[in-house]
Amino acid sequence: MNPRAIPAGLILCLLAMLVLVPLAGLVNLGTLPGYESGDLQFWHSAYIRRVLFFSLWQAILSTLFSVVPAILVARAFALQPAFPLRGVLLRLFALPLVVPSVVAVMGVVSVYGSDGWLPLGRTLYGLAGILLAHVFFNLPLAVRLLLPLWQSIPRRHWHLAEQLDMNAWQRWRFLEWPALREGLPGVMLLVFMLCLTSFAVVLTLGGGPKSTTLEVAIYQSLRFDFEPTRAVVLALLQLCLCLLVAGLTLKLQRLPEVEITIDEASTAVKPVYRPLQLLLISLAAIYVAMPLVSMLLDALAGPLAQVISNSALWRSIANTLFIGLSAALASVVAGWLLLRYSASLALAGLVGRARLVELSGSIVYVVPPLVIGTGLFVLLSPHVDVFGWVYPIVIAVNALMGLPFVIRSLGPALRQNHARYDRLCQSLALSGWSRLRYVEWPLLRRPLGLAMALVAALAMGDLGVIALFGTPNTATLTLLIYQQLGAYLIADATVTALLLLLLCLTVFWLLERGIGGRADA
Amino acid sequence: MLEIRRLEFGYGDNTRPDMVFDLDVAAGEVLSLIGPSGSGKSTLLSLIAGFLTPAAGQILLDGVAIEKLAAASRPVSIVFQQHNLFPHLDLYTNVALGIDPSLRLTSAQTASVNEALARLDLAGLQSRKPGALSGGQRQRVALARALVRRRKILLLDEAFAALGPAQRAEMIGLVKDLVRENGMAALLVSHQPRDALIASARTAFVNAGRIAALEPTERLLEQSDLPEVREYLGSM
Numbered sequence: 001m002n003p004r005a006i007p008a009g010l011i012l013c014l015l016a017m018l019v020l021v022p023l024a025g026l027v028n029l030g031t032l033p034g035y036e037s038g039d040l041q042f043w044h045s046a047y048i049r050r051v052l053f054f055s056l057w058q059a060i061l062s063t064l065f066s067v068v069p070a071i072l073v074a075r076a077f078a079l080q081p082a083f084p085l086r087g088v089l090l091r092l093f094a095l096p097l098v099v100p101s102v103v104a105v106m107g108v109v110s111v112y113g114s115d116g117w118l119p120l121g122r123t124l125y126g127l128a129g130i131l132l133a134h135v136f137f138n139l140p141l142a143v144r145l146l147l148p149l150w151q152s153i154p155r156r157h158w159h160l161a162e163q164l165d166m167n168a169w170q171r172w173r174f175l176e177w178p179a180l181r182e183g184l185p186g187v188m189l190l191v192f193m194l195c196l197t198s199f200a201v202v203l204t205l206g207g208g209p210k211s212t213t214l215e216v217a218i219y220q221s222l223r224f225d226f227e228p229t230r231a232v233v234l235a236l237l238q239l240c241l242c243l244l245v246a247g248l249t250l251k252l253q254r255l256p257e258v259e260i261t262i263d264e265a266s267t268a269v270k271p272v273y274r275p276l277q278l279l280l281i282s283l284a285a286i287y288v289a290m291p292l293v294s295m296l297l298d299a300l301a302g303p304l305a306q307v308i309s310n311s312a313l314w315r316s317i318a319n320t321l322f323i324g325l326s327a328a329l330a331s332v333v334a335g336w337l338l339l340r341y342s343a344s345l346a347l348a349g350l351v352g353r354a355r356l357v358e359l360s361g362s363i364v365y366v367v368p369p370l371v372i373g374t375g376l377f378v379l380l381s382p383h384v385d386v387f388g389w390v391y392p393i394v395i396a397v398n399a400l401m402g403l404p405f406v407i408r409s410l411g412p413a414l415r416q417n418h419a420r421y422d423r424l425c426q427s428l429a430l431s432g433w434s435r436l437r438y439v440e441w442p443l444l445r446r447p448l449g450l451a452m453a454l455v456a457a458l459a460m461g462d463l464g465v466i467a468l469f470g471t472p473n474t475a476t477l478t479l480l481i482y483q484q485l486g487a488y489l490i491a492d493a494t495v496t497a498l499l500l501l502l503l504c505l506t507v508f509w510l511l512e513r514g515i516g517g518r519a520d521a
Numbered sequence: 522m523l524e525i526r527r528l529e530f531g532y533g534d535n536t537r538p539d540m541v542f543d544l545d546v547a548a549g550e551v552l553s554l555i556g557p558s559g560s561g562k563s564t565l566l567s568l569i570a571g572f573l574t575p576a577a578g579q580i581l582l583d584g585v586a587i588e589k590l591a592a593a594s595r596p597v598s599i600v601f602q603q604h605n606l607f608p609h610l611d612l613y614t615n616v617a618l619g620i621d622p623s624l625r626l627t628s629a630q631t632a633s634v635n636e637a638l639a640r641l642d643l644a645g646l647q648s649r650k651p652g653a654l655s656g657g658q659r660q661r662v663a664l665a666r667a668l669v670r671r672r673k674i675l676l677l678d679e680a681f682a683a684l685g686p687a688q689r690a691e692m693i694g695l696v697k698d699l700v701r702e703n704g705m706a707a708l709l710v711s712h713q714p715r716d717a718l719i720a721s722a723r724t725a726f727v728n729a730g731r732i733a734a735l736e737p738t739e740r741l742l743e744q745s746d747l748p749e750v751r752e753y754l755g756s757m
Contacts, residue, residue: 154603154604155604156601156604156605159570159572159592159599159601160605161622162571162572162591162592163571163593163595163597163598163599164593164618164619164622165593165594166618166622170622170623174607174610174622175607178607178608
């Protein structure tokens with residue numbers, strides 16, 4: 001028997017428990033406290049239709065407003081391979097990956113709120129605000145996912161286009177669009193899914209009767225209206241939508257695997273387009289940077305001393321660090337074990353099974369964390385005090401949320417490492433600690449550091465499951481910000497958001513550098 | 522016909538050029554370029570094609586300087602080792618792009634595309650995609666496009682390196698015929714000295730960014746006194 005099968009099997013069992021048990025809780029409606037068959041009539045209610053319509057409508061608009069400009073910006077980056085600050089701007093576009101949702105929301109409020117640089121007034125709280133925040137997150141993400149598609153066009157094709165005197169339209173038609181259309185559906189579906197399952201943004205900038213999504217409606221049903229039946233039905237509806245999108249993604253997906261090479265000079269472009277393309281890049285960069293800069297300025301002018309002297313802040317910092325680091329460790333260990341098993345299966349020719357093991361780590365794409373949280377909530381609440389279980393539940397769900405990032409960051413390097421050195425290690429009888437120390441650690445520490453840093457930042461910035469299970473004593477910084485916003489302490493929330501951002505960036509940097517080592521290591 | 526006059530190229534801000542080339546190619550001639558990797562063979566082709574800008578020197582075609590022209594305006598067709606064809610376009614379109622990238626072809630131009638495909642034994646395959654062809658067939662399509670472009674200079678940058686010996690010999694024979702029939706000047710970069718023997722009456726040995734020797738091919742390959750040539754051939 002493959003010795004890696006046992007730990008990987010244990011992880012798979014845990015994954016199955018974490019996903020299937022809550023789902024079983026959801027499906028078993030009849031056991032819910034206070035359930036009556038008439039409760040289900042609201043399936044046909046205007047409320048459900050409105051929530052469902054708004055969930056889809058904001059996701060569609062967010063996807064269009066993020067991906068269409070991202071195509072233009074990614075093209076501008078691709079066609080301008082050398083200009084000052086190109087690398088810095090591309091790194092800026094990676095920043096929203098580690099910026100917690102509530103921090104971005106504070107930034108959006110800071111820019112577009114009534115006292116902001118570009119005040120939108122009351123319209124900010126609703127669809128407009130949700131779109132602004134979703135574009136802040138997803139435009140840079142889409143740029144970074146689309147740019148490798150241009151870089152995948154062979155340099156020889158650019159030379160041919162130059163020699164055949166193709167104009168910009170012909171280059172687009174014969175070179176760029178064929179490369180782009182391979183990956184575009186996957187990128188659009190990913191952004192759509194992220195917006196469909198977006199929770200913190202909609203909770204803080206929407207949430208009113210006109211702008212509630214399924215995720216927020218689930219939360220409101222459980223925490224405000226105490227209607228578990230409605231929460232369960234909404235969760236099942238969200239699950240069906242996610243399954244549908246995930247099915248489409250599997251069918252159409254071809255997310256680019258190539259990492260962005262910041263200094264790559266792939267092509268030349270006629271000078272006439274250069275100012276236009278640099279303008280596009282600048283506008284996108286301003287859009288991304290503006291909320292962060294504005295929030296920073298507001299926070300520095302805010303009641304810093306008062307916020308820092310609040311003991312709730314320090315308790316929240318401790319909770320945030322504990323949950324973030326624990327989730328990152330759990331996620332990386334689980335991902336590592338799954339990937340090692342998957343790689344050994346692939347090497348043995350069992351490619352289908354290997355792929356299945358890897359895919360199991362991405363189950364959170366299909367079953368959103370809030371759906372799992374809802375299942376756990378309704379399943380556990382009749383028997384135990386769910387708020388007392390906050391740490392294990394939040395850590396487990398956040399670790400699950402981070403698993404796809406671990407698989408994506410660590411997977412390619414681990415597979416390559418395994419294919420190259422597994423037989424050599426076997427012939428040298430290099431195993432266990434020696435193999436980890438001399439072969440795997442030196443070669444995998446960089447993607448491992450990146451994966452751990454990403455998951456930690458993600459978990460520290462999560463406002464999802466913690467909103468369901470958190471209490472004032474167990475609140476993380478994100479929940480504290482949400483509570484401050486609810487009490488109209490906007491200035492306090494801005495300062496706390498800045499502290500959360502600094503904490504996330506510091507932990508990200510320390511983990512990436514501490515584990516991954518320096519870039520030239 | 523094609524004259525390269527002290528064509529200089531340097532990387533970075535070096536005041537002293539890394540490469541300096543002098544060369545002549547007659548009409549109807551296929552001149553082979555051999556030499557170690559990194560010696561400057563492909564760089565020379567890129568300079569002639571206009572993908573790189575020389576620091577100084579001249580490229581003359583029938584006495585007219587072309588080194589200032591943009592790549593698209595140069596009388597040059599180039600065939601690479603790979604990525605010559607757009608994989609999502611059929612053979613006809615891949616060749617027709619050589620005449621007009623907008624694909625608005627007159628009936629005479631359409632006929633010339635079909636003639637070129639027929640000349641290269643590709644008749645009847647017009648609607649196939651490159652992925653459905655063998656390596657040799659794909660290079661034939663690239664040659665067909667060079668043929669319809671009717672440019673005077675043909676550059677072959679290790680164009681047949683991925684083919685087997687028999688197919689290489691066949692393709693080189695085809696190139697020689699096309700070059701002779703159309704009065705072109707061709708430069709063939711290859712790592713195989715045997716390709717030079719089949720293709721060219723004269724061969725240049727490129728080393729460290731210079732034309733170290735330009736001699737009749739047989740003499741260069743069999744009797745050269747230059748130690749770097751002997752070392753290069755000995756390492757083959």
